Amino acid sequence: MRPRLHPVLAVVALVVTMSSCGSSDPLAISCSDYLGKDAATQLHLAATWGSPDRAHVGPAAELVAPAYQKQLVSYCGTHPDVKLSELELRMGF
Secondary structure, eight states: OOOOOOHHHHHHHHHHHHHHHGGGOTTOSBHHHHHTSOHHHHHHHHHHHHSSSSSSOOHHHHHHHHHHHHHHHHHHTTOTTSBGGGOOOOSOO
16 A cells, blocks of 8 residues: 655645746846846846747847846846846847
């Protein structure tokens, strides 16, 4: 006979599993957290933010990442609580 998991433990395991899945988006950080990153990490996050599907950073996003980084640093300086994932990419700087 297989041992049964206690119902409370099963719910706790499910909640932990579901909450850890939601943190896989690298852009789910606040602007203040973004500003606290080193320049290389900021550049990578800027490329991810500017990538059309955000799951794959292509060469075009890497090419314009410095401009995106500059734009994000400027915006984040005055909006520290906004998450990068909530920001829209608009053409033109």
